[in-house]
Structures are given as C-alpha cells and as structure tokens.
Amino acid sequence: MRPIAEGLFTDEMPPRLVGGRHLTTGRIVFPCPPGKAYEPYPLGRSGTVWSYTIQRYRPKSPPYLGPEAFRPWPVAYVELPGEVIVEARLTNVAFEDIKIGMPVELVQIPLDPDAPDSVLIPAFQPVGDKQ
Amino acid sequence: MSDVCIVGIGIHPFGRTDGLSGMEQGVYSVQQAMKDAGVEWADIQFAYGASDSAGNPDTMVENLGLTGMQFINVRNGCAAGGSALFSAQMAIKSGEFDLGLAVGFDKHPRGAFNALPSEYNLPEWYGEAGYMITTQFFAAKVTRYMHEHGISPTSLGRVAEKAFRNAVHAPHAWRREPVDLETIMNAPLVSDPYTKYMFCSPAEGGVALILASEKKARELGKPFIRLKAATMRTRPPGSFEVFAPSIDIKRGGSATNIASRDAFAIAGIGPQDIAVAQLQDTEAGAEIMHMAENGFCKDGEQEAWLAEGRTEIGSQLPVNTDGGCLACGEPIGASGLRQVYENVVQLRGDGGGRQVPNNPKTAYSHVYGAPGVSAVTILER
Known part of the structure; x- marks a missing residue:
C-alpha cells in the first residue's frame, strides 16, 4: 500500500510525517509547502490531542476519495511538542474515550479499510496500542 | 469628512426560492432598496456587487437599466458583502460619488459547501482524505474553546x-419555527459537539443597501442611518482558520480581533456603547466565540451571559435579532449585508415583534470566513 501523497511520510520504519521548516523564521508547518521558503522537516511521532471532532456524514466527492459506504470517523488536531499542531485522523480509540490532552502516536491507516489496495493516510492512536 | 449614510434597504427573503436565480433575487432587493430610498436606478452613480456562486453581479444592469453607471464585482469569501460595503462607502467618502449601491446575493446547492483544495492553496490529498469540510473545522475549534473556557454544550x-x-418575527428569515432546547440537544450530531440545529445551511437570498453622502441624504429628506465604521481585515499570525492542515502552537489573535478593534477606533466608541449586535453564527459556537473576539465579553463569560439571557432581545446586548445565519441560512454574497439590513431595521424601530426596545442608537455587525477574513460595521442613528 502506498501513501495518499508523495512526500507526506519519511521512508523510515516507523515513518514520521514530513513538515516544513521556514528557512528564515524557523516556523514549522505541515505539510511541507512547495517552493523554496521551507525545507522538509521530519516531525516527532508523539504528541497530545489538542482538539477533535467526529465526522458524522460522508464528505462530498470530489474531492473525498473515501469509501462510498460511510462510517463516522474521528479527526483531531494533535500537538507535537515544540513543533506544530497537525490535523489527522484518530484510530484505535472509541469516540467516547477521546479526550483533549491524551497522549497519541503516529500510525498509517488505509483510507478505505475494506479495499486491499487503499492508499494510506496519517492517523494517531493512543500511546501503547498495537497497530 | 462627512458621514456616509444608509438611505435605503432591500432584501429578498432568505432560504430556498425555486425558479428564481440568485441574480434575480439580487435585482429584487435592489428594487426594494430604491423604493425605500425614493430614488430611481438612473440616480445610482455606482455599485459594488458581491456573489460567490451566482454569477457576475454587474450583469444585473440588464435588468435594472443600461445607464452606463460604474459597477464593480467583489468576490471575497464570506466577507464579500462586507467588502462591497466597505468599497461603496470609500467611493462616497472620497468625494467621487454621492449616491451608490452595495448589493449581495447568492444561491448555493443543498448540503455542505463543497470546497476544493486548489482554491485554498492546499494539496489535493487534503480533500481526498475528507478534510475540506467547514463543519469539521468549526467543531474542532469550539471543542478546544469549550475545553479552555468552560463553555457547556447547553450554551450551544x-x-x-x-x-x-x-426568527419567528423576521419576515426575511428562512427557519421561522421555534425549536425547544431539548429537541436541539437531542438532535442527530453532525460534527461533535454540534447537532444539526447548531449549524446554519448554505442558502439563497439577496440584500441591497443604498448609500449616500450626508448632503445627498439630507436632500432625499428621509431619516437616515450613519455608517460610522466599516472594516475588512485578514488574519494575523497564529490564528486558527478553516481548512488548516496544521496550526501554530503559539496561538495568536484572529481577523475578527483586528476588524473589530479598528472599527471601534474609527467609530470612536467601545463595545459597551453598542445596543444591538449581529455576530457571525454559521454555527452556535461561532456566536459564542465571536462575542469575546469582538470585545463584548471576556472568554468564558458567555456561559453566564447565555444562562442569564443577556443576549436576548430586551436584555443587555441583543445578538442576532433576526435569527442570524442559523435561522436565515448563508448565501455567502448576501449574508454580511443581511446583518447590516437587520441593524438598519432595528435602528429605525421597524423590527416589529423582534424590535430591540428603548430606541437603540448604535448597532454592530460582524462576519467571518475562510481563509481568515472578517468584516465589521458600526451604525449610528
């Protein structure tokens, strides 16, 4: 399975997200913007949930490429200490157990869990869980 | 410098009007506004027109008359109407013109707004993964705000x-049936913590405002409302905006903070002087956060304000007296001008069942939208 986009993850295992570091200000963003102002900057794999919500209806296609059969999914902003707050799915957690401040770590999950060749997207799971 | 005055207002009811294009609803609102001001199309020297997805506003001269007048189109996200109004008042302030029009209209398909990543300088995967969704952002923003400032779901x-x-008393509103708190709280969740009644819907409608120099307004001989300030501002560093794949850990202010601060400075008054306010409420939490962002209370005080009913008509600061976006829906190009329309109605004392008592003299309006824009107006009678 391949990532949903080039340059989103590092090639190592386990992978990290590739952010961008501004060459003059040092500001870190995600993803790494095109152009010369930012250099690729691998982000830490661990952080805490800064905020979240549950996506309860199927997003419109285009642009959404997820499965037709929709099941609600949680999406969070995760604070990577000293770096940046990134938006990504949460996985391996019951909706009612999600709390602001909970420690999470980066994993890759398929955009369509039922498709054998689904693309992979970034997600965070509670620390200590097996992928 | 003389004040810019609002001498005529017109609106096409918001909601869904099958068989009428967004443009036609805009034309209708212009005709209402001219009738209200007692002027003819040939008298209008210039116009700024706002529409996001219902066509080029200047083409409405075909319906209204080919007088050769200046007509400039404005496309500025949710601040489009505010930007049109700002531009129109500048045209008069500069001395170039005496009488002009700010008009906004729109007509959107049902369902959530369908934004594409390329329109917002974002990579395609962001949309493919399901994140180009305004409701998601608003829900995540309010979840954090509630956590930091002790706002309960009941306040939403x-x-x-x-x-x-x-909205029951606002003829131009879309949803005019009261809904009780229990029904709102127990309705299906759209994006936690918001239930379906806590989000506004894309809609249709048109609003027109006729603006005049003070001299021209006196000639017309009708009661007029002074536009004391109109600001449109973009975001500062560290803000949290719609469609954000990442945000800075060091939090900053918002476009609203800047637009509000500057509008109060231009008008020479403060939040405590405002008698009625229309604050962007595309979702219930937006109204709550915008109460603080516009300086009407401190973060967290909204919990007590709402429990005590201090934003009700007849209380300390009536907010969204026509039901706001929640009850009127959001035709992007018209939405900000609807707020100003409602404020003029209130300052004239024409609000009927929704009239703010004790002859309000000052009114405030505020819009916010992607990708971090805000527009504020302050009116005085």
Whole structure:
C-alpha cells in the first residue's frame, strides 16, 4: 500500500510525517509547502490531542476519495511538542474515550479499510496500542 | 469628512426560492432598496456587487437599466458583502460619488459547501482524505474553546434556541419555527459537539443597501442611518482558520480581533456603547466565540451571559435579532449585508415583534470566513 501523497511520510520504519521548516523564521508547518521558503522537516511521532471532532456524514466527492459506504470517523488536531499542531485522523480509540490532552502516536491507516489496495493516510492512536 | 449614510434597504427573503436565480433575487432587493430610498436606478452613480456562486453581479444592469453607471464585482469569501460595503462607502467618502449601491446575493446547492483544495492553496490529498469540510473545522475549534473556557454544550443549544425564537418575527428569515432546547440537544450530531440545529445551511437570498453622502441624504429628506465604521481585515499570525492542515502552537489573535478593534477606533466608541449586535453564527459556537473576539465579553463569560439571557432581545446586548445565519441560512454574497439590513431595521424601530426596545442608537455587525477574513460595521442613528 502506498501513501495518499508523495512526500507526506519519511521512508523510515516507523515513518514520521514530513513538515516544513521556514528557512528564515524557523516556523514549522505541515505539510511541507512547495517552493523554496521551507525545507522538509521530519516531525516527532508523539504528541497530545489538542482538539477533535467526529465526522458524522460522508464528505462530498470530489474531492473525498473515501469509501462510498460511510462510517463516522474521528479527526483531531494533535500537538507535537515544540513543533506544530497537525490535523489527522484518530484510530484505535472509541469516540467516547477521546479526550483533549491524551497522549497519541503516529500510525498509517488505509483510507478505505475494506479495499486491499487503499492508499494510506496519517492517523494517531493512543500511546501503547498495537497497530 | 462627512458621514456616509444608509438611505435605503432591500432584501429578498432568505432560504430556498425555486425558479428564481440568485441574480434575480439580487435585482429584487435592489428594487426594494430604491423604493425605500425614493430614488430611481438612473440616480445610482455606482455599485459594488458581491456573489460567490451566482454569477457576475454587474450583469444585473440588464435588468435594472443600461445607464452606463460604474459597477464593480467583489468576490471575497464570506466577507464579500462586507467588502462591497466597505468599497461603496470609500467611493462616497472620497468625494467621487454621492449616491451608490452595495448589493449581495447568492444561491448555493443543498448540503455542505463543497470546497476544493486548489482554491485554498492546499494539496489535493487534503480533500481526498475528507478534510475540506467547514463543519469539521468549526467543531474542532469550539471543542478546544469549550475545553479552555468552560463553555457547556447547553450554551450551544441556547444560542440555537434563541436564533429560531427571534426568527419567528423576521419576515426575511428562512427557519421561522421555534425549536425547544431539548429537541436541539437531542438532535442527530453532525460534527461533535454540534447537532444539526447548531449549524446554519448554505442558502439563497439577496440584500441591497443604498448609500449616500450626508448632503445627498439630507436632500432625499428621509431619516437616515450613519455608517460610522466599516472594516475588512485578514488574519494575523497564529490564528486558527478553516481548512488548516496544521496550526501554530503559539496561538495568536484572529481577523475578527483586528476588524473589530479598528472599527471601534474609527467609530470612536467601545463595545459597551453598542445596543444591538449581529455576530457571525454559521454555527452556535461561532456566536459564542465571536462575542469575546469582538470585545463584548471576556472568554468564558458567555456561559453566564447565555444562562442569564443577556443576549436576548430586551436584555443587555441583543445578538442576532433576526435569527442570524442559523435561522436565515448563508448565501455567502448576501449574508454580511443581511446583518447590516437587520441593524438598519432595528435602528429605525421597524423590527416589529423582534424590535430591540428603548430606541437603540448604535448597532454592530460582524462576519467571518475562510481563509481568515472578517468584516465589521458600526451604525449610528
């Protein structure tokens, strides 16, 4: 399975997200913007949930490429200490157990869990869980 | 410098009007506004027109008359109407013109707005993964705000309940049936913690405002409302905006903070001087957060304000007296001008069942939208 986009993850295992570091200000963003102002900057794999919500209806296609059969999914902003707050799915957690401040770590999950060749997207799971 | 005055207002009811294009609803609102001001199309020297997805506003001269007048189109996200109004008042302030028009209209398909990543300088995967969704952002923003400032889900419900209750008395509103708090709280979740009654819907409608120099307004001989300030501002560093794949850990202010601060400075008054306010409420939490962002209370005080009903008509600061976006829906190009329309109605004392008592003299309006823009106006009678 391949990532949903080039340059989103590092090639190592386990992978990290590739952010961008501004060459003059040092500001870190995600993803790494095109152009010369930012250099690729691998982000830490661990952080805490800064905020979240549950996506309860199927997003419109285009642009959404997820499965037709929709099941609600949680999406969070995760604070990577000293770096940046990134938006990504949460996985391996019951909706009612999600709390602001909970420690999470980066994993890759398929955009369509039922498709054998689904693309992979970034997600965070509670620390200590097996992928 | 003389004040810019609003001498005529017109509106096409918001909601869904099958068989009428967005443009036609805009034309209707212009005709209403001219009638209200007692002027003819040939008298209008210039126009700024706002529409996001219902066509080029300047083509409405075909319906209104080919007088050769200046007509400039404005496309500026949710601030489009505010930007049109700002531009129109500048045209008069500069001395170039005496009488002009700010008009906004729109007509959107049903369902959530369908934004594409390329329109917002974002990579395609962001949309493919399902993140180009305004409701998601608003829900995540309010979840954090509630956590930091002790706002309860019930307060979200109270905002929605007030919106539908106020809209009962607003003929231009879309959803005019009251909905009780329990129904609002127990309705299906759209994006936690918001239930379906706590989000506004894309809609249709048109609003027109006729602006005049003070001299021209006196010639017309009708009561007029002074536009004391109109600001449109973009975001500062560290803000949290729609469609953000990442945000800075060091939090900053918002476009609203800047637009509000500058509008109060231009008008020479403060939040405590405002008698009625229309604050962007595309979802219930937006109204709550915008109360603080516009300086009307401190972060967290909204919990007590709402429990005590201090934003109800007849209380300390009536907010969204026509039901706001929650009850009127959001035709992007018209939405900000609707707020100003409602404020003129209130300052004239024409609000009927939703009239703010004791002859309000000052009114405030505020819009916010992607990708971090805000527009504020302050009116005085």
